[in-house]
Amino acid sequence: MTLLEARDVALSFGQTPALRGATLSAQPGEIVAIMGPSGSGKSTLLHCLAGILVPDQGEIWFDGQRIDTMNESRRSLLRRDRFGFVFQFGQLVPELTAEENVALPLLLGGVRRPAALRRARPWFERLGLAGLERRRSGELSGGQAQRVALARGLVAEPGVLFADEPTGALDTLTGEQVMDLLVSSAREQGTTVVVVTHEARVAAYADRQVVVRDGKVNALVTA
Amino acid sequence: MSVPLTLLGLLERKPGHGYDLKRDYDTFFSRGKPLPFGQVYATLGRLARDGKVVIGDVEPGVGPDRKRYVITDAGATEVDTWLTEPVEAEPHLQAVLFTKVVLALMLDRPAEDYLDTQRGVHLRRMKELTELKRTGTLVDAMLADHGLFHLEADLHWIDVTVARLDALRQVVRA
């Protein structure tokens, strides 16, 4: 069974072709790493899969629904309710405390504040962040902020977590801690993960690795 | 991994029986390939012959395990020299990959496919090592990391080689 799929997707930015017939699918609970050189189309593919960008050609399917033909408001609801996101940096809201940042997807989804904060709090213990609940993002180290972002990506128990270079701004050991937590938490919740990285050591945490080159996906024979 | 030097190193901590040495060796250095007892005793015999260990008190009874081995000054010096000198940076794997790539280009074979296959093999090994790291002991994790960084370096080399294949083809086919 396939949970998420890009079928023969093409997308250009003006004259620049970013994707030229990219095909990729993920099974429920599967962790897929997208690797490839800079500018090859990794982030563009991730954004298409997540319903952030609409391809010029091809189809995107999630949970039996074609999402590239949905209107923007339905896609936006889908992103809010079924997807989680972690990016390389700059994604925490600086005005909010760490626990409010974690609770944000729940608050946006209509969960009331006390309940949302109650669900956010256990993530701090779990990700080794106990005691930092009330800090603002400017008062966290890069690795701490990235773990807060990870908690925020997973707190609503999304069907799919999309992560674009989640360890890109971290040193080796901190990056590996974040990946380890990402993989264990996703496995525990049964969350499917699509993670973009150009680092093989990060990709090695995934169940399956693919390489994007010139806007196309090459499956690696690793199994 | 040099078995004689490792056993000598273990003996430098404290004198021990062949059995203790095998147990410690297997715990830290064997990576799932236990050292056969025969090899332990043969190695200790050679070290004794070469004056790097001596046999301390022999306990009553039969069998090789009555002997307790003690490192000599010569043995300790050898361990020290070995630990102090850096090991040769291993260029072997890269040499093999390079040879294959150049030959593939000379013979007009698909060098890029070959490198992609190699990338897959490397990543599969990296996945195994990462799993070992996530589930194993700290010792497992540290050894796995060493392997992971080396494999990653090979992959970087594969990446830049793929990017330079056209240029390399022109050089080797000129």
Ligand SMILES: Nc1ncnc2c1ncn2[C@@H]1O[C@H](COP(=O)(O)OP(=O)(O)OP(=O)(O)O)[C@@H](O)[C@H]1O
């Ligand atoms: N918003 C945009 N406007 C114009 N061109 C874009 C835009 N986003 C991406 N591109 C172009 O599309 C191509 C693919 O970009 P993409 O960001 O998907 O690459 P990437 O594989 O994620 O690279 P990196 O590893 O550097 O993040 C590139 O040529 C890039 O310049």
Ligand SMILES: [Mg+2]
């Ligand atoms: Mg990118």
